[in-house]
Amino acid sequence: MGDALRRLAFCDEIVLVADRPTQRTQEIARRHGAQLVAGIFPLDSQRRTAGAEACGGDWILEVEPDEQVDSALAWEIRATLQMRPQGDWFEVPVANYVAGALVERGWGGVLGSVRDARLFRRGAKRWPPRRFGGGVLSGASGGALKGALRRQVAEDVGGLVERLNRLTALAAEDRAEAGHAGGYGAVHGLGHFLGSYVGRAGWREGRLGFLIALLAGLHPVLTHLRAREILETRRRTAGAAAAPELLKVATR
CATH class of the missing domain: 3.90.550.10 (Spore Coat Polysaccharide Biosynthesis Protein SpsA; Chain A)
Incomplete structure (x- = not known):
């Protein structure tokens, strides 16, 4: 810094x-x-x-x-x-x-x-x-x-993976906050991979270029899955919190 x-x-x-x-x-x-x-x-x-x-x-x-x-x-x-x-x-x-x-x-x-x-x-x-x-x-x-x-x-290849992990977590939180997980992202993922590897000539960077393209393709898929996970967890939590209230009403 x-x-x-x-x-x-x-x-x-x-x-x-x-x-x-x-x-x-x-x-x-x-x-x-x-x-x-x-x-x-x-x-x-x-x-x-x-x-x-x-x-x-x-x-x-x-x-x-x-x-x-x-x-x-x-x-x-x-x-x-x-x-x-x-x-x-x-x-x-x-x-x-x-x-x-x-x-x-x-x-x-x-x-x-x-x-x-x-x-x-x-x-x-x-x-x-x-x-x-x-x-x-x-x-x-x-x-x-x-x-x-x-x-x-990134300092190394592992840093690139950590970067993807961090960014998909943030993007998933944004989607969950909006109340949806978005599309599955498989088609978008393939498009991102090809756009990186072919369209932006990532193939010329060798193995590192392939990894960057692969991570770019995984981003929409991982974001979708993580957003779904967040939403499902919130629904389960809300359901568990509501259960005691329903029990109280039923026993009155």
């Missing part, structure tokens, strides 16, 4: 949003001159909204904890904003690394993207209330930058 904050020194201000931050997190924020927004954020959208609202500038650069801004991208961002652009948001390329190696192809959807609208005017991006998912943009695109954010997706 410290290195990521250090690389944001080119910004006019740094806002760090943390859910129940530890003493160490608070110390790191102070050391790098970051404004710490601390709280309890059940939803990812709440955390992002709180961060955007705490920013005082006209433009916001959104950076994840596992990402870093290199000097070339920092210079490009400053130069772009000094030209007073007409657009409301810019797409920023993302360079995805696994075990320290750059993996260029096969990304898309839940595991990782190769570009995202991370530089935007205040108010040009909002986040619907949910645990998982991207933001909604408004206004006009200013184009795409050339420099890339460096994202450490």
Whole structure:
């Protein structure tokens, strides 16, 4: 985290949003001159909204904890904003690394993207209330930058599987909160696999590309099954709680 904050020194201000931050997190924020927004954020959208609202500038650069801004991208961002652009948001390329190696192809959807609208005017991006998912943009695109954010997706193959496990759990909670598990996802899963392995040329990354495509295909299936599991557990719990009340009525 410290290195990521250090690389944001080119910004006019740094806002760090943390859910129940530890003493160490608070110390790191102070050391790098970051404004710490601390709280309890059940939803990812709440955390992002709180961060955007705490920013005082006209433009916001959104950076994840596992990402870093290199000097070339920092210079490009400053130069772009000094030209007073007409657009409301810019797409920023993302360079995805696994075990320290750059993996260029096969990304898309839940595991990782190769570009995202991370530089935007205040108010040009909002986040619907949910645990998982991207933001909604408004206004006009200013184009795409050339420099890339460096994202450490996972330290190893196991980290990729853990990432999928975490993301499907969040997506399943969102679906269960909406009261449905969605479709089974088998057809969508096959489409995601082919889209990653063939459409986005994941096959060119060898075994790692196949794994990324496989995990992308499993995402809709696992999300559906986990959402069903949550809903069924809630129904059983509600039924068990209602049983004593029914017994009381029957014995009166």
